[in-house]
Amino acid sequence: MKNDIILSGVGGQGILSIAAVIGYAAVENNLYLKQAEVHGMSQRGGDVQSHFRLSDHPVASDLIPYGEADLILSVEPMESLRYLPWLSAEGWLVTNSNPFVNIPDYPDTGELMTEIKKVKNNLIVDADSIAREAGSGKAANIVMLGAASHFLELPVESIENAIRKLFGKKGTEVIDLNLKALHAGRDQFTN
Amino acid sequence: MSKLMLLGDEAVAQAAMDAGLSGMYAYPGTPSTEIMEYIQASRVASDKNIIREWSANEKTAMEAALGMSYTGKRSMVAMKHVGLNVAADGFINSAMTGVNGGLIVVAADDPSMHSSQNEQDSRFYGKFAFVPTFEPSSQQEAYNMIFEAFETSEKYKVPVLFRITTRLAHSRSAVEQNDEVKQNDFSLPSELRQFVLLPAIARKKYKGLLANYEAIANDDKFQKNNFYIDGEDKSFGIVACGLAYNYLAENCRREKCKHPVIKIGSYPVREDLLGRLKEECDEIIVLEEGYPLVEELMRGYPSSSYKIRGRLDGSVPRDGELNPNIVAKALGMNSLYGEEVPGIVRKRPPSLCKGCGHADMYNALNTALEEHGPGKVFSDIGCYTLGALPPFNAINSCVDMGASVTMAVGAADGGLFPSVAVIGDSTFTHSGMTGLLDAVIKKSPVTIIISDNSTTGMTGGQKSHATNRLESICEGLGVEKEHIRVIIPLRKNHDENTEVIKEELVYKGVSVIISQRECIQTAARRRKKEREKK
Incomplete structure (x- = not known):
């Protein structure tokens, strides 16, 4: 088994919390993992990505080779397209539909959606609205994780445990909100 | 022992603590910052009781680490x-x-310049200084090699x-911990002139250093x-260094x-090991992150007809x-490629x-x-180097600290x-103060703007040595009191700040304008911490 995931977004959007949840869940399942992150200057509102590799065998490279990612999980629509060279022919692109506009020449949203829909396996999720319904717009990244959880080779119970672990210090209210966000995201796709 | 999920930086840090570290010294810089953090x-x-305060710059950190080593203790x-x-x-x-x-000196290189101004390869420094060099390929190897590095050093x-x-x-990645090593006891060097590099002593020591490197x-x-x-296919052999x-x-x-x-994890590399590959294979491919150090070594000069x-x-x-x-391409192997990035995807620079506060400072300066x-x-x-980009287009250089x-x-x-110079508060105490002294001595007609956000912002908000000290430092270095001006970079102060800058720009001597407002990221974190305390 191997699960190569590219997490993408804009600096400050919280892709590292998604990575932390997947990390905890992977450890619970005794999987090998490597996760390359971006720190430093590009975190300031620039494009950021994380290569996350899960496997039942030791992982060699910290970086995913082109054309071999099973999943692009993006919290921002334009950023989801930046990593298409990495996506495998059968891989899934799962993205938030809400643009993060901090550049003057941001493309037309309609055109972006057209490009995203050209990808064979795509799932576009209005994570911001779903997160607000679940109780807080801040949980949009967990909604996205929920939507993408169908394509992660991890039991959903492990992802729930990981959320309990990550948000443990913040109390039951925050945990419940994020679990609700996870499942609301998960409901966006049926096998 | 338990497994930890660690960044490479954190694996180095954890290993050093487990291997008997007594003092850690550093100045923040991507991608090394997380070691000290x-x-x-x-x-x-x-x-x-491991000593672990940030230093003013890398030189002071290096020398303090050497001082810790003088007392017989392990330092990094x-x-x-x-x-x-x-x-x-x-x-x-x-x-x-x-x-x-x-004594371990960790240098974190940044090939492809993700967050740096060049991609120099520190292995050359190891060679230059005749210092043994380790180059791990994984988090676990990094952890294990730190123990070995201390042993080699001693x-x-x-x-x-x-x-x-x-x-x-x-x-x-996951890292398994070793048994802990106790910290060394305090002990002076057995030869008290060991650290005195007078020429007569240095000449002797240099011969020792050369012999050591050989050994x-x-x-x-x-x-x-x-x-x-x-491997059975000798049509080519492969040398793979580090990552x-x-x-x-x-x-x-x-x-x-x-x-x-041949996998390489430490330098110098024994000559006969590389020689064996040369004898057995028709040609050799050298894979190394950074400059072609091993490749040049194997080619020799003048390069022989043997194919490297x-x-x-x-x-x-x-x-x-x-x-x-x-690497696949170099080895003649096929690799895949997904779809091209669609043309509508725009660059999103930081x-x-x-x-x-840097933005308000630049707006006033530009006016x-x-x-x-x-x-x-x-x-x-x-962070203020981003003033080079639109909408500011405000600066004309960024070279070194x-x-x-x-x-x-x-x-x-x-x-x-x-x-005009624009420098951050932490960069100023890192390497700007001596330059300011030059300016004062020559009565140079310069305007120095210290954009003081009271933190080392770009690397994630580490403590700045400059905080609350800038005015007294500048005064102490000899800047005239009436030409040390303090402004608060806020939009509502734009006109007032512009006037202050204008006045100092035309002064034909050294003026320093301290543009002072806390980094909003640091401020937000500080407020959050204060809330959590309540």
Whole structure:
């Protein structure tokens, strides 16, 4: 088994919390993992990505080779397209539909959606609205994780445990909100 | 023992603490920052009383680490690759003095310049200084090698260089811990002139250093990091250094490589090991992250007809970091490629945060400079370097820590007026103060703007040595009191701030404008912490 995931977004959007949840869940399942992150200057509102590799065998490279990612999980629509060279022919692109506009020449949203829909396996999720319904717009990244959880080779119970672990210090209210966000995201796709 | 999920940086930090570290010294710099941060946050470090304060710059950090070693204790100093330029004097001469307690110098290189101004390869510093160098390929190897690095340092009484690169520094994986080593007791060097590099002593010490380097090249234990893995296809052999080995393994897909491989994890490399590959194979491909160090070594000069492939013949790109696909191509293996990035995807460069004080400072500076025209501003290393990009287009240089001040002085000498420097508070206490002293002594007509956000912002908000000290430092260095001006960079103060800058721009002597407002990221974190305390 191997699960190569590219997490993408804009600096400050919280892709590292998604990575932390997947990390905890992977450890619970005794999987090998490597996760390359971006720190430093590009975190300031620039494009950021994380290569996350899960496997039942030791992982060699910290970086995913082109054309071999099973999943692009993006919290921002334009950023989801930046990593298409990495996506495998059968891989899934799962993205938030809400643009993060901090550049003057941001493309037309309609055109972006057209490009995203050209990808064979795509799932576009209005994570911001779903997160607000679940109780807080801040949980949009967990909604996205929920939507993408169908394509992660991890039991959903492990992802729930990981959320309990990550948000443990913040109390039951925050945990419940994020679990609700996870499942609301998960409901966006049926096998 | 339990497994930890650690960044490469954190693996280095955890290992050092487990291996008997007594003092950690560093100045923040991507991708090395998390080493010190991890140790500072560690309860274990607190229990063990490990010294762990940031230093003013890499040179002071290096020298303090050497001082800790003088007392017989184990010390470590960490920096980004260009930080080693700042620390180079101390580093190279610490090889000459040798050490008492084990001393590790961690240099985190940044090939592809994700967050740096160049991609220099620190392994050359190891060679230059005759210092044994370690280059791990994984988080676990990094952890294990730190123990070995301390042992090597104490066995040969030399500092060791520990070279990592961005991909390892900032990639997370499981690490298994070793048994702990106790900290060394206090003990003075057995020879009290060991650290006195008077020429007569230095000449003797240099011969010792050279002999040492030779001995390390023939030390079986040290050379265990460099080993030969046989393969049946001898049409070419492969040398894989550090992280490059992972990319090779990735392409072999869990199977053994068909070709003979030498994995390199420490330098100097024993000559006969590389010689064996040359004898057995028709040609050799060298894979290394950074400059072609081993490739040049194997080619020799003048290069022989024997075929060595790598960065120098174009088999591997001459610049930039490696990845699995580059390695596949060099080995003549197929690799996949997904779809091209659609044309509508735009670049998204980093930008100053909304509400950042640097932005208000630049807006005021740009207005004040309108009447003087473009090309007058030297700047420095930090978040404010983003002032080079639109919408500000406000600065004309970013070279090395502190260069804004000194370049402004030199340009003023050459006739530039007004000549302006923009430097951050932490960069100023790192390397700007000495340049300001030059300016004061020459009465140079320069305007120095210290954009003081009271933190080391770009690397994530570490403590700045400058906080609450800038006015007294400038006064102490001899800047006239009436030309040390303090402004608060807020939009509502724009006109007032512009006036202050305008006044100082036309002053034909040294003026310093301290533009002072806390980094909004640091402020937000501070407020959050205060809330949590309540």
